Amino acid sequence: DAGITQSPRHKVTETGTPVTLRCHQTENHRYMYWYRQDPGHGLRLIHYSYGVKDTDKGEVSDGYSVSRSKTEDFLLTLESATSSQTSVYFCAIREGVTEAFFGQGTRLTVV
Protein backbone atom coordinates (compact mmCIF):
# COMPACT_ATOMS: atom_id res chain seq x y z
CA ASP A 1 0.00 0.00 0.00
CA ALA A 2 3.06 2.30 0.02
CA GLY A 3 1.93 3.82 3.30
CA ILE A 4 -1.38 5.25 2.10
CA THR A 5 -4.28 5.33 4.50
CA GLN A 6 -7.75 6.58 3.67
CA SER A 7 -10.33 7.46 6.26
CA PRO A 8 -13.09 6.76 6.77
CA ARG A 9 -13.42 3.55 4.77
CA HIS A 10 -17.20 3.77 4.69
CA LYS A 11 -19.54 6.67 5.25
CA VAL A 12 -23.23 7.33 4.89
CA THR A 13 -24.27 10.95 4.95
CA GLU A 14 -27.33 13.03 4.22
CA THR A 15 -27.84 15.28 1.23
CA GLY A 16 -26.67 18.80 1.88
CA THR A 17 -24.16 18.00 4.61
CA PRO A 18 -20.43 18.65 4.25
CA VAL A 19 -18.14 15.64 4.20
CA THR A 20 -14.37 15.44 4.46
CA LEU A 21 -12.31 12.46 3.38
CA ARG A 22 -8.72 12.11 4.46
CA CYS A 23 -5.73 10.63 2.71
CA HIS A 24 -2.55 10.13 4.71
CA GLN A 25 0.81 9.02 3.36
CA THR A 26 3.98 8.19 5.23
CA GLU A 27 6.59 8.34 2.46
CA ASN A 28 6.87 12.05 1.67
CA HIS A 29 5.56 11.84 -1.89
CA ARG A 30 5.07 15.20 -3.57
CA TYR A 31 2.11 14.35 -5.80
CA MET A 32 -1.21 13.16 -4.41
CA TYR A 33 -4.50 12.59 -6.21
CA TRP A 34 -8.19 12.13 -5.50
CA TYR A 35 -10.22 9.99 -7.88
CA ARG A 36 -13.75 8.73 -7.90
CA GLN A 37 -14.73 5.39 -9.39
CA ASP A 38 -18.21 4.73 -10.72
CA PRO A 39 -19.62 1.89 -12.83
CA GLY A 40 -19.62 2.89 -16.47
CA HIS A 41 -17.26 5.80 -15.88
CA GLY A 42 -14.06 4.17 -14.73
CA LEU A 43 -11.76 6.39 -12.69
CA ARG A 44 -12.06 10.13 -12.95
CA LEU A 45 -9.68 12.66 -11.46
CA ILE A 46 -11.25 15.11 -9.01
CA HIS A 47 -8.27 17.14 -7.79
CA TYR A 48 -4.58 16.64 -7.36
CA SER A 49 -1.76 18.23 -5.42
CA TYR A 50 1.83 18.81 -6.44
CA GLY A 51 3.02 20.12 -3.10
CA VAL A 52 1.93 21.73 0.14
CA LYS A 53 -0.76 24.28 -0.67
CA ASP A 54 -0.37 23.52 -4.41
CA THR A 55 -3.47 21.96 -5.91
CA ASP A 56 -5.22 21.82 -9.26
CA LYS A 57 -8.53 20.65 -10.65
CA GLY A 58 -9.26 17.42 -12.43
CA GLU A 59 -12.06 16.63 -14.83
CA VAL A 60 -14.84 16.33 -12.20
CA SER A 61 -13.96 18.98 -9.64
CA ASP A 62 -17.35 20.73 -9.32
CA GLY A 63 -18.75 20.34 -5.82
CA TYR A 64 -15.39 19.31 -4.37
CA SER A 65 -12.57 21.18 -2.70
CA VAL A 66 -9.21 20.00 -1.43
CA SER A 67 -6.55 21.12 0.98
CA ARG A 68 -2.98 20.12 1.62
CA SER A 69 -1.46 21.88 4.59
CA LYS A 70 1.10 19.13 5.24
CA THR A 71 2.97 16.85 2.86
CA GLU A 72 1.44 13.75 4.40
CA ASP A 73 -2.24 14.75 4.34
CA PHE A 74 -4.54 15.50 1.41
CA LEU A 75 -8.15 16.26 2.31
CA LEU A 76 -11.14 16.08 -0.01
CA THR A 77 -14.25 17.99 1.02
CA LEU A 78 -17.70 17.69 -0.45
CA GLU A 79 -19.08 21.09 0.38
CA SER A 80 -22.74 20.06 0.26
CA ALA A 81 -23.11 16.38 -0.54
CA THR A 82 -25.49 15.32 -3.30
CA SER A 83 -26.69 11.87 -4.33
CA SER A 84 -24.59 12.13 -7.51
CA GLN A 85 -21.51 12.11 -5.29
CA THR A 86 -22.28 8.61 -4.06
CA SER A 87 -19.17 6.79 -5.20
CA VAL A 88 -15.97 5.06 -4.22
CA TYR A 89 -13.20 7.57 -3.67
CA PHE A 90 -9.54 6.68 -4.08
CA CYS A 91 -6.47 8.57 -3.07
CA ALA A 92 -3.27 7.94 -5.01
CA ILE A 93 0.35 8.95 -4.84
CA ARG A 94 2.85 9.36 -7.62
CA GLU A 95 6.05 7.42 -7.71
CA GLY A 96 8.16 8.10 -10.75
CA VAL A 97 6.09 9.75 -13.45
CA THR A 98 2.59 8.49 -12.70
CA GLU A 99 0.09 7.41 -10.08
CA ALA A 100 1.64 4.24 -8.78
CA PHE A 101 -0.12 3.42 -5.53
CA PHE A 102 -3.73 3.81 -4.50
CA GLY A 103 -5.38 3.67 -1.12
CA GLN A 104 -8.03 1.13 -0.18
CA GLY A 105 -10.83 3.50 -1.05
CA THR A 106 -13.68 5.20 0.76
CA ARG A 107 -17.20 4.09 -0.06
CA LEU A 108 -19.44 7.13 0.32
CA THR A 109 -23.21 6.94 0.20
CA VAL A 110 -25.27 10.12 0.12
CA VAL A 111 -28.91 9.55 1.07
Next chain:
Amino acid sequence: QQQVKQSPQSLIVQKGGISIINCAYENTAFDYFPWYQQFPGKGPALLIAIRPDVSEKKEGRFTISFNKSAKQFSLHIMDSQPGDSATYFCAAGGAGNNRKLIWGLGTSLAVNP
Protein backbone atom coordinates in the same frame (compact mmCIF):
# COMPACT_ATOMS: atom_id res chain seq x y z
CA GLN B 1 -15.80 12.78 -23.79
CA GLN B 2 -13.89 9.56 -23.47
CA GLN B 3 -10.49 9.82 -25.03
CA VAL B 4 -9.30 6.30 -24.26
CA LYS B 5 -11.45 3.43 -25.52
CA GLN B 6 -10.84 0.04 -23.95
CA SER B 7 -12.05 -3.35 -25.15
CA PRO B 8 -13.36 -5.87 -24.43
CA GLN B 9 -15.48 -4.95 -21.45
CA SER B 10 -15.11 -8.48 -20.10
CA LEU B 11 -12.97 -11.46 -20.96
CA ILE B 12 -12.92 -15.11 -19.97
CA VAL B 13 -9.74 -17.10 -20.54
CA GLN B 14 -8.71 -20.61 -19.65
CA LYS B 15 -5.74 -21.15 -17.37
CA GLY B 16 -2.56 -21.11 -19.40
CA GLY B 17 -4.10 -19.08 -22.21
CA ILE B 18 -3.26 -15.60 -23.44
CA SER B 19 -5.38 -12.65 -22.32
CA ILE B 20 -5.42 -9.66 -24.66
CA ILE B 21 -6.90 -6.27 -23.81
CA ASN B 22 -6.88 -3.40 -26.27
CA CYS B 23 -6.96 0.36 -25.93
CA ALA B 24 -7.21 3.16 -28.48
CA TYR B 25 -6.57 6.82 -27.92
CA GLU B 26 -7.27 9.98 -29.85
CA ASN B 27 -4.96 12.64 -28.49
CA THR B 28 -1.54 12.47 -30.13
CA ALA B 29 -0.12 14.56 -27.27
CA PHE B 30 -0.35 11.56 -24.96
CA ASP B 31 3.12 10.25 -24.24
CA TYR B 32 2.71 7.83 -21.36
CA PHE B 33 0.55 4.73 -21.31
CA PRO B 34 0.21 2.79 -18.04
CA TRP B 35 -1.86 -0.28 -17.24
CA TYR B 36 -3.39 -0.91 -13.84
CA GLN B 37 -4.72 -4.00 -12.14
CA GLN B 38 -7.53 -3.82 -9.62
CA PHE B 39 -8.81 -6.61 -7.38
CA PRO B 40 -12.29 -6.41 -5.83
CA GLY B 41 -12.37 -4.12 -2.81
CA LYS B 42 -8.89 -2.76 -3.49
CA GLY B 43 -7.47 0.27 -5.20
CA PRO B 44 -5.82 0.00 -8.61
CA ALA B 45 -2.12 -0.81 -8.74
CA LEU B 46 0.32 0.15 -11.46
CA LEU B 47 1.18 -2.96 -13.47
CA ILE B 48 3.32 -1.87 -16.40
CA ALA B 49 3.74 1.25 -18.53
CA ILE B 50 5.16 2.26 -21.88
CA ARG B 51 6.25 5.39 -23.70
CA PRO B 52 5.63 5.82 -27.45
CA ASP B 53 9.31 5.60 -28.36
CA VAL B 54 9.20 1.81 -27.97
CA SER B 55 6.88 -0.71 -29.60
CA GLU B 56 6.90 -3.33 -26.89
CA LYS B 57 7.69 -3.70 -23.22
CA LYS B 58 7.72 -6.95 -21.30
CA GLU B 59 7.70 -7.58 -17.56
CA GLY B 60 7.36 -11.21 -16.64
CA ARG B 61 4.13 -12.57 -18.13
CA PHE B 62 2.83 -9.07 -18.94
CA THR B 63 3.61 -7.36 -22.25
CA ILE B 64 2.50 -4.03 -23.65
CA SER B 65 2.43 -3.66 -27.42
CA PHE B 66 2.27 -0.13 -28.78
CA ASN B 67 1.29 0.98 -32.28
CA LYS B 68 1.86 4.71 -32.57
CA SER B 69 0.54 5.10 -36.12
CA ALA B 70 -2.71 3.35 -35.23
CA LYS B 71 -2.91 5.08 -31.86
CA GLN B 72 -3.47 1.76 -30.15
CA PHE B 73 -1.84 -0.18 -27.36
CA SER B 74 -2.59 -3.53 -25.83
CA LEU B 75 -1.84 -5.65 -22.79
CA HIS B 76 -0.99 -9.30 -23.26
CA ILE B 77 -1.00 -11.65 -20.28
CA MET B 78 0.81 -14.83 -21.15
CA ASP B 79 0.13 -18.13 -19.36
CA SER B 80 -2.88 -16.56 -17.63
CA GLN B 81 -3.52 -17.77 -14.09
CA PRO B 82 -6.64 -17.69 -11.88
CA GLY B 83 -4.78 -15.18 -9.69
CA ASP B 84 -4.77 -12.79 -12.65
CA SER B 85 -8.56 -12.51 -12.42
CA ALA B 86 -9.10 -8.80 -11.85
CA THR B 87 -10.18 -5.64 -13.60
CA TYR B 88 -7.56 -4.07 -15.84
CA PHE B 89 -7.47 -0.42 -16.79
CA CYS B 90 -5.46 1.29 -19.46
CA ALA B 91 -4.71 4.98 -19.22
CA ALA B 92 -2.96 7.69 -21.18
CA GLY B 93 -1.20 10.81 -19.98
CA GLY B 94 0.26 13.91 -21.53
CA ALA B 95 3.72 15.32 -21.16
CA GLY B 96 4.94 17.44 -18.28
CA ASN B 97 5.20 17.10 -14.54
CA ASN B 98 1.54 17.85 -13.92
CA ARG B 99 0.37 15.19 -16.29
CA LYS B 100 -3.22 14.02 -15.84
CA LEU B 101 -4.26 10.53 -16.77
CA ILE B 102 -7.29 9.72 -18.89
CA TRP B 103 -8.55 6.24 -18.09
CA GLY B 104 -10.24 3.52 -20.07
CA LEU B 105 -13.42 2.04 -18.61
CA GLY B 106 -11.81 -1.24 -17.61
CA THR B 107 -11.84 -4.91 -18.59
CA SER B 108 -13.01 -7.56 -16.18
CA LEU B 109 -10.82 -10.63 -16.68
CA ALA B 110 -11.79 -14.06 -15.38
CA VAL B 111 -9.29 -16.88 -15.73
CA ASN B 112 -10.91 -20.28 -15.35
CA PRO B 113 -8.88 -23.01 -13.62
